[in-house]
Amino acid sequence: MGGGSAIGIIIILAAFGWTGVARMTRGMFLSLRNQEFTEAARAIGASPMRIMFKHLLPNSLAPIIVGITFSIGGVILTESTLSFLGLGVNKILTPTWGGMLDEANKYILDQPWPAVFSGFLIFLTVLAVNFIGDGLRDALDPRLKV
Amino acid sequence: MTSTEVILDIKNLKTYFYTSDGVVAAVDDVSFQLHKGETLGIVGESGCGKSQTMLSVMRLIQEPPGKIVSGEIHFHDENLLKVPLLKMRSLRGAAISMIFQEPMTSLNPVYQVGDQIAESLTLHQGLRGWDWGYRLVSWGLFWKWVFTGFPRETKKRLSRLKVETPAWQRSVELIRLVGIPDPEKRVFNFPHEMSGGMRQRVMIAMAMACNPEILIADEATTALDVTIQAQILELMKDLKRRFGMATVLVTHNLAVVAEMADNILVMYAGKIVEYGTAAQIFRQPMHPYTWGLLHSIPRVDQPKTDQKLPTIEGMVPNPYNLPVGCKFHPRCFKATSVCKEQEPPLEKMADGRQIRCWHRITEGGN
Numbered sequence: 001m002g003g004g005s006a007i008g009i010i011i012i013l014a015a016f017g018w019t020g021v022a023r024m025t026r027g028m029f030l031s032l033r034n035q036e037f038t039e040a041a042r043a044i045g046a047s048p049m050r051i052m053f054k055h056l057l058p059n060s061l062a063p064i065i066v067g068i069t070f071s072i073g074g075v076i077l078t079e080s081t082l083s084f085l086g087l088g089v090n091k092i093l094t095p096t097w098g099g100m101l102d103e104a105n106k107y108i109l110d111q112p113w114p115a116v117f118s119g120f121l122i123f124l125t126v127l128a129v130n131f132i133g134d135g136l137r138d139a140l141d142p143r144l145k146v
Numbered sequence: 147m148t149s150t151e152v153i154l155d156i157k158n159l160k161t162y163f164y165t166s167d168g169v170v171a172a173v174d175d176v177s178f179q180l181h182k183g184e185t186l187g188i189v190g191e192s193g194c195g196k197s198q199t200m201l202s203v204m205r206l207i208q209e210p211p212g213k214i215v216s217g218e219i220h221f222h223d224e225n226l227l228k229v230p231l232l233k234m235r236s237l238r239g240a241a242i243s244m245i246f247q248e249p250m251t252s253l254n255p256v257y258q259v260g261d262q263i264a265e266s267l268t269l270h271q272g273l274r275g276w277d278w279g280y281r282l283v284s285w286g287l288f289w290k291w292v293f294t295g296f297p298r299e300t301k302k303r304l305s306r307l308k309v310e311t312p313a314w315q316r317s318v319e320l321i322r323l324v325g326i327p328d329p330e331k332r333v334f335n336f337p338h339e340m341s342g343g344m345r346q347r348v349m350i351a352m353a354m355a356c357n358p359e360i361l362i363a364d365e366a367t368t369a370l371d372v373t374i375q376a377q378i379l380e381l382m383k384d385l386k387r388r389f390g391m392a393t394v395l396v397t398h399n400l401a402v403v404a405e406m407a408d409n410i411l412v413m414y415a416g417k418i419v420e421y422g423t424a425a426q427i428f429r430q431p432m433h434p435y436t437w438g439l440l441h442s443i444p445r446v447d448q449p450k451t452d453q454k455l456p457t458i459e460g461m462v463p464n465p466y467n468l469p470v471g472c473k474f475h476p477r478c479f480k481a482t483s484v485c486k487e488q489e490p491p492l493e494k495m496a497d498g499r500q501i502r503c504w505h506r507i508t509e510g511g512n
C-alpha cells in the first residue's frame with residue numbers, strides 16, 4: 001500500500017470533484033432562465049450566448065464561487081483522508097499533511113505534536129480558502145454592497 | 147394622429163400550447179392591424195391570450211410547449227414568422243420593443259441600470275459601451291481591491307472612464323427623457339437601489355433606446371400603485387406624442403385603455419370578440435362580454451344606488467375544455483340555444499367595428 005503519485009491523486013480528485021459545482025450551476029441557470037430579466041434580455045434582441053454569459057453567469061457567480069471554495073476545502077480534506085488511510089500519495093516520496101497525520105497516529109500518545117500541527121494546518125488552510133470565497137462573493141454581489 | 151399606413155398586420159394567428167394534459171389554443175385565429183402612430187388596447191381577463199398574442203409577434207413564445215401553428219405577421223412587408231432568427235433578433239428591441247409587467251424582476255440585478263440601457267444600444271446601434279481601457283482598468287482595480295481594498299479616487303476614475311463611452315452618455319440622455327431626476331448619478335444605481343416606479347421608467351428607457359416603431363406594453367402599469375400608474379401613463383403618452391411610435395397596451399385595466407387607446411381589441415378565450423375605436427366600445431359595447439366588463443366597474447359620476455354592481459357570472463373556462471359553440475355562452479346573459487351549438491363568426495361592420503356574437507346588444511336595446 002505505497003499509494004499513488006501526486007499527479008494521479010490530483011487527476012482522480014479533479015475528475016470526480018467538479019460534479020457538485022456543475023450540478024449547482026445547472027440548477028442556478030435553470031431557475032434564472034425563467035426569470036423575467038432573461039425574457040427582457042431576449043426582448044431587446046440578445047443572443048442565447050450573450051444571455052448565458054452576460055446575464056445568467058454573473059447572476060450565478062456568487063454561489064459558484066462559494067461552491068468552488070467549499071469544494072477546494074473538501075478536496076484537501078479528501079486527500080488528507082486518503083493519505084490517512086494509506087491510499088493517498090506515497091508518504092515517503094511526497095510528504096502530505098494527511099500522510100503526516102497517519103504517521104503521527106502511531107505514536108500520538110507519546111508524541112502528539114506531529115498530529116496536532118498537521119491537523120491544525122489542514123484546518124487552517126480549509127478555513128482560509130473558505131474565507132477567500134466569502135470575501136469574493138461579497139465583492140462580486142452588488143446587492144450586498146452598502 | 148392615426149394615419150392609414152399599416153405597420154403590423156396580423157392574419158389568422160394561431161399559437162397553441164401542447165402540454166401533457168392536452169392542447170391549449172392560447173391564441174386562436176386572431177387578425178388585426180396596427181397603424182402607424184396608433185395606440186391599440188388589448189383587454190380581457192387573465193389567460194385569454196392577450197400577452198401570448200404579443201409574445202407571438204416578438205416570437206418569444208416558449209417552444210416547446212408553445213408553437214405558432216399558423217398565420218402571418220406582417221411587419222412592413224416582411225412576414226415575421228418566416229424571417230430567420232438572426233434577423234428577428236435584430237428587430238427585437240430595435241424596431242419592436244416590449245415593456246414587461248414586473249419592474250421588480252425585469253431588470254438584471256447584477257448590472258447598473260446604465261449598463262442595461264446601454265446593452266440594447268450596443269446590440270443594435272453599435273455604440274461603444276465598454277472600451278478596452280475600461281476593461282483593463284476595472285480588472286486591475288478588482289485585484290487591487292482584493293489585496294488592498296477600494297480607494298475612493300480610483301473608483302471615481304473607473305466611473306469617469308465609463309461615463310465617456312457613447313452608449314453610456316446616451317443612457318444618461320434616455321434616463322433624463324423618462325423623467326428620473328439627477329440622471330448622471332442615477333445611471334450608476336443598481337436596480338435594487340430604485341423604487342418600483344423608477345424601475346418601470348428604466349424599463350421604458352430600455353424599450354425606447356433604439357426609437358422603436360412598435361412599443362408593446364405588457365401590463366406595464368399593473369404592478370404599480372395608482373399614483374405611479376398615472377405618472378407612467380402620462381410619460382408614455384408624452385413619449386408617444388414626441389416620437390410617434392405605435393403602441394400596444396396589453397392590460398386588464400379598462401381605465402388605462404380608456405385613457406390611452408385609439409382602438410380597442412377585446413379578447414376572450416384566445417379569440418377576438420370585439421374590435422372598435424375607443425369611443426365606439428365605451429359608448430356602446432355590443433358584445434355582452436364587453437358590456438359586462440364595462441358595467442362591472444363602479445362609477446363615481448353616477449348617483450348612488452342600492453343595486454348590486456353587475457358582475458360577469460362564473461369563471462374563465464378551462465382552456466383544456468372550452469365550451470362548444472360560443473366560448474362565452476355559459477356566462478352570457480343573452481345566451482340562447484344557437485350560442486350553445488354554433489360559434490358566431492367575427493363580423494365586420496360598416497363603420498369598421500368587428501364583433502363575434504349572435505345576439506349583439508343594439509342601441510336602446512338590452
